[in-house]
Amino acid sequence: MTQSVFFAIFSGLTLVTAGIVALNQNLIRAAFALFFCLFAVAGVYVTLGGDFVAMVQLMVYAGGVAILLTFGAMLTADVSQPSGSNLNFQGVWAMIGGVSFFSVLYYVLEETQWPLKGTNYLDPTTKELGKLLLKDYLLPFEVISFLLLIAMVGAVYLVLKGEQE
Amino acid sequence: MSLSLVLAISAGLFALGTMMFVVKKNLIAILMGVELLMNAAALNFMGFSYYSPAKGHPLDGQVFALFVILIAAAEAVVALGIAIAVYKEFGHVSADKLSQLEG
Incomplete structure (x- = not known):
């Protein structure tokens, strides 16, 4: 029960912050949203029984890669003009393409019979x-x-x- | 929570990352998209490791998630080095303006 609640919280946070990363026009804000996204993925790992992997995710991704990308954004983007540094080529077509790509993936994973085994490893x-x-x-x-x-x-x-x- | 839900979240991350990789103009934003892709892959491994572990080897998926994380770290370091070298050479990191091979 607690596991499901935390899974819902962290997976929702993951999707929302990933959406901010993809849609926000300000690259610095996208970098900070990416930090929270990676943090939330670490939370999802904990609910999936991977405590060590979650810690590695926190240290390598949230502590290393996200900070590195933030530095990269600050070093290369025009910091005085941050809005518009994260533009898309074709925003509408990208939205349509992304939604249809996700629909195909979702259709495949709903149609497939995944082999499930009951022994969930939580040690x-x-x-x-x-x-x-x-x-x-x-x-x-x-x-x-x-x-x-x-x-x-x-x-x-x-x-x-x-x-x- | 179920395996389909984990896979759906992972597919959402994957779709967002792919679209960022395809449509973003800034090299750093493209890198962020690649990070989302890597996270989706690792999340898939974790989901399968939890819901459908191999007999006698329940943690193999987690080992591969670890490898994915480490490879993503190496990739981010090298790609960021390239982005900074490009910025020093051209003064911008806009992917649609970078058309010279040997500057």
Whole structure:
């Protein structure tokens, strides 16, 4: 019961803030709405039994990526003219296209028979996830860490290259 | 709450992200759309991991959600580096005005 209430709250917050991200004309406001959207998705993860993933989502997404995107918006957009920095090419057609795309997805997921199993996993997951990451998924784990290193080096190189020219 | 509801929320996020990716003029806004897409994918993994776990491996979906989050972080860092380099070169990040390959 409590789970359903929190799920409703967080999923509603997710959709509303995602709508603000997509529709608001001010890029800075969209960035802050994105922060709340990622926060609400972390709440949804908690109600789906993923406590560790929710914490990672909070730290990496809400604490890292959202702040990074806010900085990016402030560094690149014309801050003195923030309205109109988030414009669409074709607003009406985008709305029609988005609604029809969502309708197709919704039709597919309502028509499909998903295999449901009753055993919902609600124990603390950190220990089991650690075992999985260091046993079954060791190779993807190492590849991901290497990818993060390469991404870091590449980002520094890209920004420095722009500075030298 | 049910699996269809989780998938519907995820589909909503996905549709919003796709439309942002297609129609936005600002590179940073396009990046925000990609973040929404990544979140939709991770949310799908979490939903299936909760409602339809594999026998003996109930947490595999959560591991993949973790991988999605980490890849999204790497992607955001690199794309933001590109956006800032573009801003230094051209003075704007408007996607419809960027038509030169070698500036």
